[in-house]
Amino acid sequence: MDFDNDGDLDLFVGSKLIPQFYPTPPNSHLLENKSTKNEVKFVDITSNSEETFSKLGLITDAISIDFDNDNDEDLIVVGEWMPITFLKNDQGKFTNITTNSSLKNTNGWWYSIYKSDMDNDGDQDLIVGNLGLNYKYKASPNKTFDVYANDFDNNKKLDVVLSYYENNRQLPVRGRECSSQQVPGITKKFENYEKFANADLVDIYTEDKLKSGIHYKAETFASVFIENLGNGTFKSTKLPNEAQFSSINTILSDDFNNDGKQELLLAGNLFVSEVETPRNDASIGLLLSQTENGFHPVSLNESGFMANKDVKNMQLITINGKKCVLVANNNDLMQIFEIK
DSSP, X not given: OOTTOSSSOOEEXXXXXXXXXXXXXXXXXXXXXXXXXXXXXXXXOGGGGXXXXXXXXXEEEEEEEOTTOSSSOEEEEEXXXXXXXXXXXXXXXXXXXXXXXXXXXXXXXXXXXXXXXXXXXXXXXXXXXXXXXXXXXXXXXXXXXXXXXXOXXXXXXXXXXXXXXXXXXXXXXXXXXXXXXXXXXHHHHSOSHHHHHTOOHHHHHOHHHHHHSEEEEESXXXXXXXXXXXXXXXXXXXXXXXXXXXXXXXXXXXXXXXXXXXXXXXXXXXXXXXXXXXXXXXXXXXXXXXXXXEEEEEOHHHHOOOOOSOEEEEEEEEETTEEEEXXXXXXXXXXXXXXX
C-alpha cells in the first residue's frame, strides 16, 4: 500500500501470534518506504498510530482500500476472534473506526479478505472468508463462541478455555478429562463427571478469573460478500451454502468463463485441529458465477476446479501465454489449473 501517496509502496505488517501465549494479541507495524536508488530502506513509523496498531488482534489478512473516498489508502484488517476492522488513514495516521462502520456483529474466525469490483459500479466490493458453517463450533450474536485465557491454576502459565452456549448456559467446550489436564484442580473441585456436567463455565473457572483475563468472542462463522454502497457504507450477504462447507483461506476473481462478469474462485480447509475436533476438510474448491439473484455455485464437472487439500493461497499466473491458477497446498504439492 502507498499510505502517504508518495508513489512508492509502504508496508503494513499484521502480526498474529505470540508463541506460547495464544490468544494474546501481538503488536502490528506500519513501515514507511524510505528507499533510494542505492538503498532499500523501510522505517517503522508505528508510533504515529500506536493506539491503533498496538495489540490490534490475531491478524490473518488485510487489504488497502480507500473506503471513505478521501483519496488516500485506508486498511481493512481481519483475523481470528476479530471483527472486520476498518482503519481510517488521515495523512499517515490510522484510527480504528470499526465501531462506527455500517457492518455489525462481525466478530469471527476470518482467514482471508479480497477486494474486487464485482458489480461493475466503479468501487471495490469485498469478499471475506470465515471458518464456515459446517464445523463443530457454532456462533451467533445471541449465542457467541468464546475464548478465555488466564492463569486459572496459578502456575504462572496461560491457560486457554473455549466455551459455547446451550439453552442460555455458557459451558466449556472440553470435558472434565481434557479440562483437568490443563487445570488439574478441576478433578478435586468436581469429583466425578456428573458434577462437572452439571456445572457451567463460571462454576468451573470462577467469575473473577474469567473477567480478569483475556476474553474474545465470535458472533459469526459465515463467509460473506460485502457490497460497497459508497460513502463508506457496506452491505453484507452470506455466500451460498456451498461456500460455507469449510473455511475459505484464499480468494480470486476474474472473468473465468468469458461472460463479461467477474466470477469468484474460493479454496481453503483447515487440516490442523485439536484431538477432540475433526479437521475442517469438506471444501473441494468452488467457482461462483454471478446471476440476477446473486452468486451461483458452478458444479465440479463444469468448472474442473478440484482443490480439496489444505489450501493456503492461490494466484493467477501465465504459463506459455496461457492463463492459469496456481494453488499452494500446505504440506503437499502445488497444483496448476489452466483456464480455457
